Amino acid sequence: MATTEAVPGAAARRRSLLRPLAFAATLGFVLALLFGVPWWSLVMAGNDWPAAVQVGGTLVFALALVMFPVTMFLGHGRRVDWAARIGDTILGAVWILFVWAVIGDVLRLGMLVGGVDDPVRSRVAAGFTAVVALGLGVWGYREAMRVPRVRRVEVTIPRLGKGLDGLKIVQLTDTHYGPIDRVRWSQGVTEVVNSLGADIVAHTGDIADGTVAQRVEQAAPLGDVRAGLARVYVTGNHEYFGEAQGWLDHMRALGWEPLHNRHIVVERGGDRLVVAGVDDRTAAGTGLEGHRADHAQALDGADPDLPVLLLAHQPKQIDAAVAHGIDLQISGHTHGGQIWPFHYLVRVDQPVVQGLTRHGERTQLFTSRGAGFWGPPFRVFAPSEITQLTLRSAR
Structure with a gap:
């Protein structure tokens, strides 16, 4: 009996020891690829650079490799903003370099087939990688930091009453107020939103990375947002990394309606629309009491004959929306991939x-690329947006 009990216990201890080792090994492999591929392509390979260039380039990549995990731990583990800014920038820069180094190596292979010898072949590939990565980095930074452009979309909802035809919903999502102070950016976003004359303004989560106290100045312009019928908000997954209930309370204090698994009804021209919201799908796993995505609770008491607009942070929540007969779900979360080609992941x-x-016979889903950015201050081939959704009745 004692032997039978000891074996499972020993196996469990071995598994508990192996998990951190497996994680460390996986992380080490990923970092080796991210930093090693561009280092080899730009500095080594067959470039035949002078020794000083090879040593200097190697030191730059080695310093970045050492600084990256340290600054990410301090920045996102300990919430030290200056460290987060450095770590996030390194992450974005090395991702861009990695992608275009791989593409440069394909170019190098093509030149090899074409009979071009080294060091010309490798230097052309390295030059291509450096120029494109630098250009995309500068452009991507400007794209991330600018006030988003407006994206206009019309959505026909068959059950929508004629009185609501032309209802304008402005969706704001993934503002991600964070380590980079973007108070002026936030003010600019509010000005754009107010210029659109929305009936409903909806923030579909990921307001900030951090607590209310840390980001209160950046979020303050949300209090100046205007809407004819309602301003509504649901949590995203990043609220649950910081202070979800605090953000719900703060948005209420700014005059917004937090749709914490609940709904409101808006009316225009004698017709009504249910506007519901659910918590992010990660909420249940946080252990925060009363937080989970609960569609049944959100729709409790709603007239089943009325059309429903649902705010849910992640597109992945669409299956539950289909099951509950939602007409239109609006989501964010994806950032459109943020830095190409991350959208494949x-x-x-x-x-x-x-x-x-x-999705299904009734349900439609609109997924916004988001207004801000998470982590790396870059957007490459994934432009930010403020979305104006105009609802049309089929009647």
Whole structure:
């Protein structure tokens, strides 16, 4: 009996020891690829650079490799903003370099087939990688830091009453107020939103990375947002990294309606629309009391004959929306991939990366690319947006 009990216990201890080792090994492998591929392509390979260039380039990559995990731990583990700014920038820069170094190596292979010898072949590939990565980095930074452009989309909802035809919903999502102080950016976003004359303004989560106290100045312009019928908000997954209930309370204090698994009804021209919201799908796993995505609770007491607009942070929550007969779900979360070609990885986790899609017979989903950015202050081939959704009745 004692032997039978000891074996499972020993196996459990071995598994508990192996997990951190496996994680460390995986992380080490990923970092080796991210930093090693561009280092080899730009500095070594067959470039035949002078020794001083090879040593200097190697030191730069080695310093970045050492600084990256340290600054990410301090920045996002300990919430030290200056460290987060450095770590996030390194992450974005090395991702861009890695992608274009791989593409440069394909170019190098093509030149090899074409008979071009080293060091010319490798230097051309290295020059291509450096120029494109630098250009995209500068452009991507400007794209991330600018006030988003407005994206206009019309959505036909068959059950929508004629009195609500032309209802304007402005969706704001993934503002991600964070380590970079963007008070002026936030003010600019509010000015754009107010210029659109929305009936409903909806923030679909990921307001900030951090607590209310840390980001209160950046979030303050949200209090000046205007809407004819309602301003509504749901939590995203990043609220649950910081202070979800605090953000719900703060948005209420700013005059917004937090749709914490609840709904309101808006009316225009004698017709009504249910506007519901659910918590982010990660909420239940946080252990925070009363927080979970609960569609049944959100729709409790709603007239089943009325059309329903649902705010849910992640597109992945669309299956539950279909099951509950939602007419239109609006989501964010994906950032459109943020830095190309990361959208391919996003697509593995989410059913949609961006845009208007249909799911089932009734339900439509609009996924915004978001207004801000998370982590790396870059957007490459994934522009930010403030979305104006105009609802049309089929009647």
